Amino acid sequence: MTQTLDQKRAALAWGYATAGIQQHGKKYKNLAKGAPALIMNSGLMPTLAFYSGKDAEHRQLLHDLMSGLLQRLAPQPAPRDFLSFMVMLQKGESRDYLRYTDEALELLKWIRQFVDAVDKQGV
DSSP states (O other), rough: OOOHHHHHHHHHHHHHHHHHHHHHHHHHHHHHHHHHHHHHHHHHHHHHHHTTTSSHHHHOOOOOOOOHHHHHHSSOOOSHHHHHHHHHHHOHHHHHHHHHHHHEEEEEEEEOOOOOHHHHHTT
């Protein structure tokens, strides 16, 4: 049976939300809730750069976003580290950058919902 794109995003987001809450609790939850607004106001790359220089829960969300984006959109071979990922975004075409931004927002839509569900389950 074939999964829809939303089902694939949901599966990724559930794993990210579960791990984020288990490792960082409410701090991860609060970051996930605010991430879409930060991307919409500042842009994808500035947001990722901001997360890279912060504490463990910020870096966890950065890792989750990068992993989700790479899994869905990255060319092969895909960059695996932060600097290579940022260079790929910088050198890409504007339509590709917009695709990455849209995908990040779609993934975060699911993560935002799931952090509440995971937190209520006491995971």
